[in-house]
Amino acid sequence: MLGQVQKSNIDRVFDTLDITRDGVLGADDFRTMAQRMVALREHMEPRLLAEIQGTFAAWWETIRQAADVEGNGHISREEFTAAAARGLDQDPEYVDKMIRVSEVTFRAADEEGDGLLTRSQVERIYQAFGVDEALSAETFRRIDLNGDGTVSIEEFVSAARDVWTSNDPKAPGAAMFGSVA
Secondary structure, three states: OOOHHHHHHHHHHHHHHOOOOOOEEOHHHHHHHHHHHHOOOOOOOHHHHHHHHHHHHHHHHHHHHHHOOOOOOOEEHHHHHHHHHHHHHHOOOHHHHHHHHHHHHHHHHOOOOOOEEOHHHHHHHHHHHOOOOHHHHHHHHHHOOOOOOOEEHHHHHHHHHHHHHOOOOOOOOOOOOOOOO
């Protein structure tokens, strides 16, 4: 059963994934997100480009298989929330499937390839996903666990995990997509 923080986060994840703002998730939303991740860099290595496209396509397929109960290629908010609740409750690998995209998103934004993101790189991820940029400063502060002014891939992925699993509104990643109830 989902806690209040999880419900709030899953609702915000749906809003973020619904790039077309048509109230349903579809393959176009995920293709657009992949294109936006590719656009984070002026020059994208072909291997990373293929990884981004493949990861977002696989993410869509995972979500579609779990949530598209009508088989129409579109996922409503209710279908998405119900599938997330089932996945979190029944599939020990569910969270890993949902956060894989955070790893490739991190690598897309890490232009220097040093395994660290600056505040401006995190802001660019927020812009690409269409998330309120005002949230990026608070998110950066919360997920920079060691306070060194950068976010490591471990910190970033751990925060993404919090989005799905934490019911603590003070958890570093619990408010990645907005304030939690």
